[in-house]
Amino acid sequence: MAPALHNYLFIQLIVLPEGLSQLVRTQQVVTATLGEDAVLNCELMKAKDVRQVTWQKVTAEANENVATYSKQGPDVNLPFQRNVEFEDEGLQNCSIIIRGVSRGDESCYKCLFNTFPDGPISGTTCLQINELYGPSLLITQTNNSHTTLSCSATGRPVPTVTWEDTEILENSTMANVTHLNGTVTVTITSTLAAFSLPDKDTRVGCMVSLFSGGVTKNVSMVIPARTHASFPGVPEVTDGDRISVKPTGIGAVMGSLCFIAVCCGTVVLWCKLRNTTRSQIPAGNEQEQQLSTVNPQRDD
Template structure:
């Protein structure tokens, strides 16, 4: 509840009504106070959140939705201990940027009903919320809020990579998805089946020496049949990648493994049999050739 609403709430409580009527009157007063207070913000059109990449330029703007007699426009940054004036504009003195911020900020305006503040080469310390104040006559100050959010363009993004292994206790398939990037990649595993979900969901992060971070998400999937799994990687608002894999079910994967091992053994026995047969044929052939040569030589000697 806002400070203005609280003041009106105290005034309503002091009304001399019976308890039931007083309760209803207090609720009505708070409701009307909220409408009046939010109505003040509704007069100003602005973006709730403005995104900008680190090092880029950000533009914060405010516009009155109704014509007012504006005497001065002020841009402020909201700090934990109060507000800091950044720039002002008046009819008499024009636009003025606070000392030390002339190269950093630029106050732009189309009229006294609309204005923008441009922040050049935004850095982490520029992130936060800002207020635009339209000092009007006779309404006083009309205030708008907008918040600046920053993201770092990824210089590296590797992945996602998915590995699947078998778990006996608890039974199921362990699905692991990882990605390495800068800034920190957000890795999410999703089961593409309406009635199935992961269990033992866990995410860990490891910082690498080159400044990148490896995010790894591991989860257990207990499904009897093959199921599609999606791994998505999000690097703030700058990059998004996804990878689809099919995870064998408990029955499918166990049968498949048995069949693979069995087929490998059969293949090996077949190869040995063929090799032995060829060796026997070769030896028989060699014995036959040697026998023919021996008989021929013996016949010539006669």
């Protein structure tokens, strides 16, 4: 709960007159999860001549008018028209609904029944926003003999993180990290020895909850059976791997040398054939052929 909201409630509990608290019935604290809708109710317990009901948002500077209801009908002020509506419209029983609550909506709200001739009679209800992100579950193999399971969630107030199945888990540790925005990340980590893995695939679940708002979420993953588990550094060999054989070491070097030798033999054989062909041409014909090429003549 925000410090300002907590202080306001503390003051109200001390100085609020008992008679006034019995005139207006309202819920002291309304809890809603971020993004959900919140309903704020106010009911005047004694019949009065009510001319208007006004809802105000309590702030550090001054109370800000949110909406009013009178015999002329409902009226929501412009800054709140985006997400505030009247749930129940009446001069004795009046309630508003805040759609998709955000952090900025967390505050105390006052409802004033403007009566004649008694004047205003008020009641206050405070809206508390809960946040919950996650959970996320991670299963890793730290070495050849252990599997580590980690589950974490972030929320406000501090979420509770537990394992749904604790029979096969051991050595659990809990860690909390507080963030600047007021949320807290809770992580539970457990270590599982490889020899203690079940003989069949096992589903392990993680559950997180916010007790103040009754919010609960869960996530689960499957841990492979002991006979199918594979750890880093110990590759599994399949039939397909055995069929595909790649030359390595001395075999690869010998293959490369054979290929170079074949290429060199081909080049030498081609040069010998070329020299043999040129030696079979008569010298005169060769000279005549060259002159014919250099000085071509044309008969007139």
